[in-house]
Amino acid sequence: MSERTLEIEKPRSLKNFFFQWEWFLIALFVIINIVNSLLSPYYFTADTFLSTPMNFLDKAFLVYPMMMIIVLGNIDVSVGSIIALSSVIMAVSYNAGLSMPLAMVLCLAVSTFCGFINGFLQAKFRELSSTIITISTQIIYRGIAYIILEDKAAGKFPTWFSFLGWGYIGKVPFIMIVFIVFTILFAILIHKTRFGRQLFAMGNNSTACRYSGIKTENMLISVSTIMGFMAGITALFLTSRMGSTRPNVATGYELDVIAMVVLGGVSTSGGKGRITGPLLSIFIIGFLNYGLGLFNISAQVLLIIIGALLIVAVMLQNLRFDKSGQKSGAKHVQLKR
Amino acid sequence: MKNSQSSKLSDNARELGLLGFIVVLALLFQLRNPEFLTFSNLRDLLNNTAILGVLSVGMMMILLTGGIDLSIGATIAFSGMVTALTVSAYPTISPILSLAEGTLVGVVVGVIVGFLVAYCKILPIIASLGMMNIVRGLTYLVSKGKWVSAYQMSDGFKAISTGATLGISNLILIAIVIYVIFAYFLSSTRTGRYIYAVGSSPDTADVVGIPRKRILLLVYTTMGALAGLAGVLWVSRYASAQGDTAQGYEMSVIAAVVLGGVSVSGGRGKVIGIILGTILFGMLNNALPLINISPFWQQAIQGVVILLAVISNVLIKRNNDRMTLRRRAI
Numbered sequence: 280m281s282e283r284t285l286e287i288e289k290p291r292s293l294k295n296f297f298f299q300w301e302w303f304l305i306a307l308f309v310i311i312n313i314v315n316s317l318l319s320p321y322y323f324t325a326d327t328f329l330s331t332p333m334n335f336l337d338k339a340f341l342v343y344p345m346m347m348i349i350v351l352g353n354i355d356v357s358v359g360s361i362i363a364l365s366s367v368i369m370a371v372s373y374n375a376g377l378s379m380p381l382a383m384v385l386c387l388a389v390s391t392f393c394g395f396i397n398g399f400l401q402a403k404f405r406e407l408s409s410t411i412i413t414i415s416t417q418i419i420y421r422g423i424a425y426i427i428l429e430d431k432a433a434g435k436f437p438t439w440f441s442f443l444g445w446g447y448i449g450k451v452p453f454i455m456i457v458f459i460v461f462t463i464l465f466a467i468l469i470h471k472t473r474f475g476r477q478l479f480a481m482g483n484n485s486t487a488c489r490y491s492g493i494k495t496e497n498m499l500i501s502v503s504t505i506m507g508f509m510a511g512i513t514a515l516f517l518t519s520r521m522g523s524t525r526p527n528v529a530t531g532y533e534l535d536v537i538a539m540v541v542l543g544g545v546s547t548s549g550g551k552g553r554i555t556g557p558l559l560s561i562f563i564i565g566f567l568n569y570g571l572g573l574f575n576i577s578a579q580v581l582l583i584i585i586g587a588l589l590i591v592a593v594m595l596q597n598l599r600f601d602k603s604g605q606k607s608g609a610k611h612v613q614l615k616r
Numbered sequence: 617m618k619n620s621q622s623s624k625l626s627d628n629a630r631e632l633g634l635l636g637f638i639v640v641l642a643l644l645f646q647l648r649n650p651e652f653l654t655f656s657n658l659r660d661l662l663n664n665t666a667i668l669g670v671l672s673v674g675m676m677m678i679l680l681t682g683g684i685d686l687s688i689g690a691t692i693a694f695s696g697m698v699t700a701l702t703v704s705a706y707p708t709i710s711p712i713l714s715l716a717e718g719t720l721v722g723v724v725v726g727v728i729v730g731f732l733v734a735y736c737k738i739l740p741i742i743a744s745l746g747m748m749n750i751v752r753g754l755t756y757l758v759s760k761g762k763w764v765s766a767y768q769m770s771d772g773f774k775a776i777s778t779g780a781t782l783g784i785s786n787l788i789l790i791a792i793v794i795y796v797i798f799a800y801f802l803s804s805t806r807t808g809r810y811i812y813a814v815g816s817s818p819d820t821a822d823v824v825g826i827p828r829k830r831i832l833l834l835v836y837t838t839m840g841a842l843a844g845l846a847g848v849l850w851v852s853r854y855a856s857a858q859g860d861t862a863q864g865y866e867m868s869v870i871a872a873v874v875l876g877g878v879s880v881s882g883g884r885g886k887v888i889g890i891i892l893g894t895i896l897f898g899m900l901n902n903a904l905p906l907i908n909i910s911p912f913w914q915q916a917i918q919g920v921v922i923l924l925a926v927i928s929n930v931l932i933k934r935n936n937d938r939m940t941l942r943r944r945a946i
Contacts, residue, residue: 354741400923406930410684410741411870411880415923418867422916429912534745547739579756579859586749593738593746 300544335565343465352549353409360420365390370433394507398500424526434523444520482550665898666787674839682882683740690751693861695847700857704768718848726840734832766855777853815882
């Protein structure tokens, strides 16, 4: 364990610079784009690169908070359900007469509260893994959405609400601008603040952090609460794009998001990762989906590809991180003898 | 191992408490609706929970090692679909062969998940989440999005789940046989005890020479086999194989198992506990419609039940540990 170093503290050298996971991701991105452009002659236009991301950027809001959770060594499989619940509550309260801006605030409040509950349970019952806690809240949140709306759809939002998902400012989609803002905010939060440093430290050794005075319970709660808030943002954009909502929206989002984070080079054992990786993999998976759409490949095959991508990405990650881990393990045994 | 003498009494107390809870709940349901404690309803209840029971044994073994498997709903659908397609193509195929075929499909999925977890060191939730999507996608692919309906299945195939042997329905019989085998396996064989050891303390298991990776592989393969078997039973019982068969069913199985007192952090749990947990869970599913609770409430209730069960497991364990410490102080 003592041999482990934080990813961000690696010495800067030319070798380290070129042996970075991000280069692999960039290569992947370029390959996907070359294949896409071979498939469709109209592919390489500025329009493609501006409008295609509108299809997948709603999910992208979840990637950074999910990265923070995975850096902690935890996981959250309840995000899809949080989106569904907050979106349903927004739609129902609007239809019940609440004004739209207030309904949107309510949506964010509900999702933030759901995230807070996740974090609170994890902090109070440290014996339980985040897996089992978020599995049960996943069922509860979506269950509540079903109780509220049963099997119906709700919508009839005011026309300006569709601007969130479909609007442009100049030539740039509104959702893209919001995404860039959040990317900058999270990059600062994760890599430039004390909060971010504590995050990585906790992912490496939570017990040591508690003894050195980091309020680990507060960290767990705040990270999950941020996740909840961002799920609310996703709910706003997703609902706006669809125009109406049902209790079964965003099913399986957690898988896509976890796949993006892990493909981005964030280790599932916690404490390692950089925000550029997940940022790249958002666009890799997004454009991959788009390309498969050009190919006319069905959604089922997409399921298989995302599943396989997730597994392969984790396997590659394990290979990458295993070397240092084994070395320190061997040394450990020798010391004992 | 954690089942040492000091906690034996309280461990049994947990099962007794569960039994007491089941009795009280049954009486309450009976008060609300006198249809509940009739022979035919109880038979329906057991029939409906038999598949859950088969699966809960496998999930218990996985939780004992500290893992989790979210792919079983997809495995059920895939094995059911493959078997149903075979039956519709060759109607004369023997039901026993169908069972074997489904189980084999499940074994293949289970081996892959087990290999990923044990040898590639992928977190169980990620490996099984990935496999869930792959297998679910394959189910749609092999069926080309179509259903296999009752008229395409032979009577012999449908009789697997609807028939009875010696007056007991086949489903219940299969569940009992599996319970007996695994109760013996887990409590009285060396490999069974190894499973507990791996979950209690993986490092210790390594040090004392337990083949931890092989145990993990075995556990996930067994889960796959049981899920494959359950797939055949499912399709035969409902006489329909669909792409979305058993979607989310893994959650019900996990709920039943944690209700039965199996610790999600590994190393603790008994077959008698999960039998009670499965019955309790089946009772909730069966009785809620009987007392006029909308089906839309079921999912939320299920989630609350899981959460309360895991939290109460933690509180009981904390209490046990405190008692043990206090005893030691004297």
